[in-house]
Amino acid sequence: MAYQLIYHEFMQIPPVTRAYVTSCVLTTLAVQLDIVTPYQLYFNPELIFKNFQLWRLITNFCYFGPIGFNFLFNMLFTYRYCRFLEEGSFRGKTADFFFMFIFGGLLLTIIGFFVSTIFLGNALTIMFVYVWGRRNPLIRMNFFGLMNFQAPYLPWVLCGFSLLLGGSTTVDLMGIAVGHIYYYLEDVFPKQPGGFRTLKTPKFIEWLFETRETNEFENIVHEERPGGWQWDGQN
Incomplete structure (x- = not known):
């Protein structure tokens, strides 16, 4: 019973968020187990x-x-804001959200050639936070009970927090830069006079997710059909 409950809750997580967070956890466990x-x-x-x-x-x-604490903190932020985006502004647009992943990962990889950083997961998380914050500007945030601010300032608060702890802000600034590029190209530029949408999800990605979501829907309908009833209109 507990297993079924856990499995049910796990499957309620949107697919892209579920796949990414699971990959992060499994990778960390693989390292932990040598x-x-x-x-x-x-x-x-x-x-x-x-x-x-x-x-x-x-x-x-x-x-x-x-x-450890840093891992749990990072996983919480990654899960939280990745899911917020997928269930919020990307609801019903799983292919577009996956394309955002690819776009962000590609830009961060290109920047990584010129910056001495060896892991880019934190930068990708900051990108999620930045885009979510810009798309939810009226939400009030509270950071550990220390300060209140609007959602768009959250990436900068995290950057300042890293600085106070003596860490490098390079990864945070990379995530903010890529998040801003995505936000400008997707949300700002198309609304300008003469503007147009430049980030169009490739057809094969749309096809991939449409096929997957259709199969999942058909499985759900098949499982939920009441016994003894023919769905072709006949008893």
Whole structure:
């Protein structure tokens, strides 16, 4: 019974959020159990393109450090704002949300060639936070009971918090920059005089998610059909 409840709650998480957060958790567990090491996961252009270790283009987004407070904090933010976006402004537009993932990951990877950073997952999370904040400007936030502010300022508050803790703000600023680029191209520029939408989700991605969602819907309908009733209009 407990298993069914957990499984039900897990499946209630939107698909892209579910897949990404699960990947992050499984990657961290694999490192914790010594199945892999962070040295096999981090972003390294030379190893990627000279040694063809292409998996690093993905795994560097899935590792947030060893299990501890920082990991739990980062996972909470990633899950929370990724889900907020997918269930909010991207509701019914799973393909567009997945394309946002690809767009953000691609830009962060390009920036990663010029910045000395080895894991980009935190930058991707800040991108989610930035886009969500700009699309929900009237929401009031409270940061650990210390200060109140509007949602668009949350990425900058997190950046300042990192600075106060003595950490680097490079990753935060990368996420803010990419988030702003996405927000401008998707939400601002198309509304300008002569503007148009530049970020169009490729047809094959739309087809992929439409097929998947149709199959899931058909499975749900099949499971929920009452026994003894023919759905062709006959008893």
